[in-house]
Amino acid sequence: MFGNYLIGLREGLEASLVVCILIAYLVKTGRRDALRPIWTGIGVAVALALGFGCALEFGSQELTFEAQEALGGSLSIVAVGLVTWMVFWMRRTARHLKAELHGKLDTALAMGTGALVATAFLAVGREGLETALFVWASVHAASDGTPRPLIGVALGLLTAVVLGWLFYRGALRINLAKFFTWTGGMLVVVAAGVLAYGLHDLQEAGWIPGLTHLAFDISGTIPPDSWYGTLLKGVFNFQPDPTVLQAVVWVLYLVPVLALFLSPLGLGHDAGAVPGPRGRRADAPR
16 A cells, blocks of 8 residues: 555656646746646546556456466566656656746647647646556555555545645645655665566466576565565565566666666756746745
8 A cells, every 4th residue: 555655646746746837837927718728638638547547457357367467567567667767757857847848838828729738638648647557567566455555546646636736835845856866766666576576477477487486485484464464565565485587686676776766876966956836946945
């Protein structure tokens, strides 16, 4: 539940910041007449993301076990690739995200209503599709038979919406550099578990050998059905009996990616300079 809450919070806040910047710019420049097309584009993007998630979930139920595992494993790897690119992209471009969106919005305003709808749709739609895919892969990896992963995602998205609204109203100052550093680092850890589980799915599907070659088995020490075993699996996708391939790939992904992400080169020196909707830096004192 916590791992999926983190995904919902992180991805949802990125989308909320995009919406906040678009709406605040239109209000500030006196173009309230353009708000309806913007909200239309946002609504279409959200509907598309929900439809994509439903298609993944219900479409996979019609497949054979091997096909389900192959699909789940393949999409998990794709999701990890997307979320890895996303956390680095956000750290690199956060400092000029507002200016970039303002430039696109100025162009759309000059082109008309359709361009406004498309701008909002593209700005939010990408985040929505990435979120739907990564959430589906994470929930699939959890596979504990309870609604807790989905509840965690919903709570994370709700928190993100509330934070976005408070940010827009000027009632909240967010140090975006620290926020995206901490949540990005934790998301890399979650992604490592999703990647390892995705490879296990491919092994179960028969696409990759080595299903019976275990790196270790500590099921007796950390039973999967215990509260601490459930906690470790839910947060880190920890498995007490991983295959050799799972263990090796988990280490080979987590160590270099996390080290690069947390290094000064990966962070950027002014990533916290994202202006708030009132024209201040989000982390600057009022």
